[in-house]
Amino acid sequence: MRFTEFGLTTLKEGPAEAEIVSHKLMLRAGLIRRLASGLFTWMPLGVRVLRKVESVVREEMDRAGALELLMPAVQPAELWRETGRWDQYGPLLLRMQDRHEREFCFGPTHEEVITDIARRELQSYRQLPINFYQIQTKFRDEIRPRFGVMRSREFIMKDAYSFDIDAAGLENAYQKMHAAYTAIFERLGLRFRVVWADSGEIGGSKSQEFHVLADSGEDAIAYCDADGYASNVETAATLPPKAERAAPSRPLEKIDTPGVRTIDDLCRLLDIAAEQTLKTLIVNGVDGPVAIILRGDHELNAVKAQKLDIVAAPLTMADADTIRAATGSEAGSLGPVDLDLPIIFDHAVASMADFSCGANEVGKHYVGVNFGRDLPEPNTMDVRNVVPGDPTPGGNGTLSIARGIEVGHIFQLGDKYSRAMGATVQDREGVERIMAMGCYGIGITRIVGAAIEQNHDDRGIIWPAPLAPFDVVLIPINMQRSEPLRKAAEALYAELARVGLDVLFDDRDVRPGVKFADADLVGVPHRLVISERSLAAGELEYRHRRDADARNLDRDAALNLLKESILSN
């Protein structure tokens, strides 16, 4: 591709709206342009990267025996009513009506459609196992789209759905997808981690997420290298404390704490650590408000909390009026002593002694509070986020926390959809059996952003070779002033293309610095510079985007090096 025919415009300054590097660089390098909130046009350069991601995904899915199909993006409401999700899915689902006022949605996911296909097409266990996938545009009306293509509303997803006769078959299909996903992310050259996850909206039992590791990731991952445990903090379990609780050493005392609203305030006033305090949160329960008690420095885990029977899902905090009615006090002054509400204690509080907490009176706190004396012994549960240093659930090490970008998610759905929609096949005995389903997603567009988060420097993108929009950028120096150089550059361009390299030929009549800057910005892995100087020496100047300095190679050596690099892809 000739630069002058590629329609690429790069930006020196990115739009102010871009917060994270990948978004800035995608805008600056001309991969995407924004249309509206959460909606992006993929420019020709961006589409090249997208196609690279898709082809790797497609190859590995095909290799795993999955079958590509393509379902409609627009789906009828009736299907969603069959599974109950028309009412459950909420505002994330973009709903619309056709001219006959029939209801539709723009698909955020395709369990209903594929299950409809399955119940029509699959009659016999002999057609199983089977796994269908597609690469397609989805729409989720996110509350807050952000970070460019990392959380856009419209995005491209590879979604796959497996059908099996029983749980053992599903487990097998799931493991195949686990292996395929691992192969995909390895081939894409990304540093990633597989973690246990919550099934959330989609439902089902077992599920794991594939995270690209990056500090800008929206998810927190708890992991332990010692025993291999890794989980999204949403689901990382905490254990009851092992340590014995210290005996009370102080009397219970109610003290004045004017103006204290937060744990920080309290700690400052009393000169104590947050670990010595209790935090009391009032959430909406199934039958009225429920108190959740955590150690002051810990955070409530919404996923865990909303799974408790007495807590309403999705988790919502009680409003000020509800809190006042239930406690006679206000948030910031609450505590479990003499609190007439259902109370959930987190595991960690069980080992606390002589602690401080709100007294359910504005401006008053207790100090020297102890279980068994001032409060009944707590019956504790796992309702908080793990923190670094917590023991692993296996108990063989301690957890660390890293940030990740979720780029893949695999689920064992079981019979949630197949039962609701009557997707059955006959088994060997002629008995109708509900199929066991799995579903498996990869965020194609998100991978592009995630790859940049992980691979960039202050000059621009550094594409992992399998994702690069071009293999090599050919930069002639002042070609317009030298006919021999122009001829040599053209010949080299033709030859590079002939050996199968995807080459960007920077044939613009601009100064070399501009070309170098754009080549670095766009992130093409290999760079070849041809000039009168190198021409005379029969050499080419080569630099890999990751290298600090260029080196001179003779022409054949340079060509061989490039040929090998694409073969190794």
Next chain:
RNA sequence: CGGGGCGUAGCGCAGCCUGGUAGCGCACCACAAUGGGGUUGUGGGGGUCGGGAGUUCGAAUCUCCCCGCCCCGACCA
């Protein structure tokens, strides 16, 4: 949705407080010089100042309403 901020040329911004001919840098077009890390000069094109209503002799600027966008919190590939 709640809280905060911003809408002036394709992009980044100034001007607004204190009303009076709409500016700067980048990008774009032309010409010239320059020619190995975003070169310089000269000339040029491009604006419903987010939209509407109001106040005023006069509104980018003041007032009200609406719209859009971004950031911080609860969702997901």
